[in-house]
Structure formats: C-alpha cells, structure tokens
Amino acid sequence: MQAIDLISQSLISLHPDDDGLRAISLMEELRVNHLPVVRNGFYLGILSEKEILNWDNEEEFIEEHLEEITAPSVIGTQHLFDIIEELEKFSLTVIPVLDEEKHYLGSITNRKLLYTIAKSTSIQSNGGVIVLRMNQNDYQMSEIASIVEDNNTKILSSYITSIPDALQIELTLKLNTMDINSIVKDLERFDYNVSASFNTEETNDDFADRYESLMRFLNP
Numbered sequence: 059m060q061a062i063d064l065i066s067q068s069l070i071s072l073h074p075d076d077d078g079l080r081a082i083s084l085m086e087e088l089r090v091n092h093l094p095v096v097r098n099g100f101y102l103g104i105l106s107e108k109e110i111l112n113w114d115n116e117e118e119f120i121e122e123h124l125e126e127i128t129a130p131s132v133i134g135t136q137h138l139f140d141i142i143e144e145l146e147k148f149s150l151t152v153i154p155v156l157d158e159e160k161h162y163l164g165s166i167t168n169r170k171l172l173y174t175i176a177k178s179t180s181i182q183s184n185g186g187v188i189v190l191r192m193n194q195n196d197y198q199m200s201e202i203a204s205i206v207e208d209n210n211t212k213i214l215s216s217y218i219t220s221i222p223d224a225l226q227i228e229l230t231l232k233l234n235t236m237d238i239n240s241i242v243k244d245l246e247r248f249d250y251n252v253s254a255s256f257n258t259e260e261t262n263d264d265f266a267d268r269y270e271s272l273m274r275f276l277n278p
Contacts, residue, residue, distance in 0.1 A: 059138045
C-alpha cells in the first residue's frame with residue numbers, strides 16, 4: 059500500500075492568505091489538529107491548532123508565520139510503514155503527500171491509516187501478538203523469525219517503534235496462531251525481553267483497538 063492510495067479526498071488545504079480563525083474552523087470541521095499550507099500547488103508546511111493558539115492574535119494571516127512551521131511529508135510512492143513513521147515522529151493527525159517534484163497531491167489522516175491497517179489481512183486473521191523490547195544494535199529479524207518458525211508458526215506482519223530518548227526499539231509481531239506460549243518461552247530463553255503478549259480470542263474491533271495502541275502512531 060502506497061501513500062498515493064491513502065489520500066483523504068475530504069481534506070482541504072490552507073493558503074497563506076488564510077487567517078488563524080479560518081484554519082481552526084476547518085480543523086474542527088474536519089476533525090484534525092493539523093492542515094497543510096499550499097500555494098500554487100506547492101507544499102509550504104503544516105500548521106497545527108496549537109501553533110495558532112500561541113499566536114498573539116488568531117486573526118493573523120498564516121503568511122506571517124510561514125517561517126515558524128515545519129514541513130514533514132511523504133512521497134506518493136512511499137510505503138505504509140514510512141507514513142506511520144512520519145506521523146509518529148512529528149505527532150501529526152495529517153501527513154501531506156507530494157510527488158517527486160514536491161508538488162502537493164493531498165493528505166492522509168491518521169484515521170484513514172488506522173482503518174487501512176485494521177482492514178488488512180494480517181490484522182483480521184486470527185493470531186497472537188508479541189511485543190519485544192531490545193537495544194537497536196541487538197535487533198536481528200532473521201534470528202527472531204527462526205525462533206518463531208521453529209515453533210511451526212509464521213510471522214504475518216511486524217512493526218518497529220522507536221522509544222523516545224532511548225537507544226531501544228519495540229518490535230511488534232503478529233503471528234498466525236493463538237498458541238504463543240511456547241514461542242514466548244523460547245524468545246525469553248534466547249534473552250529477548252517480551253514486554254507484552256496477547257493471545258486471547260477477540261473480535262476484530264477489539265484487536266484493531268489493541269494493535270492501534272501497540273503501534274502508537276495515533277496522537278490525540
């Protein structure tokens with residue numbers, strides 16, 4: 059799944075001539091905390107509601123604050139995981155999508171991203187989840203996969219989350235079996251720190267909610 063396929067058609071971009079009041083009104087209407095600023099088809103940056111509330115006057119024009127805003131984005135051909143990484147890195151509710159020439163194509167909301175993940179085959183398939191915490195230098199997917207496969211189990215999907223202000227990562231594994239106790243024990247035997255595991259039969263909605271929490275890319 060690429061970024062170009064996830065663009066939300068309902069999102070409206072801001073123009074530098076818009077003022078803060080219009081920007082906040084649109085954010086409330088669209089239920090997001092960020093909106094991209096675009097002029098003549100070129101992406102200038104992303105504006106947050108929090109930034110506007112810090113202005114001296116919410117009636118000020120965006121043009122006056124362009125130098126203060128950041129410009130995170132993804133290219134239309136980037137993968138789903140790259141989008142998640144950018145959303146988490148900048149604590150965004152919206153991520154702009156550009157083409158190779160930096161023209162603005164549209165934006166993706168975190169809600170659309172969660173919906174896409176929840177509807178994926180790996181999420182809807184029954185199976186347990188294991189979360190490992192480790193130092194970045196200790197990460198070896200080949201060894202972890204070998205331990206899992208030695209238990210006649212397959213990894214349906216995996217996702218790495220960086221831990222802020224630490225040289226550690228969390229690796230979330232979705233497996234094709236609910237019987238994960240022996241896998242957890244084997245991982246611990248190889249000195250892996252299993253920080254969480256879930257193997258209870260759940261509805262798809264419950265599982266999607268839990269997986270959302272584990273991946274931590276949605277920010278209020």
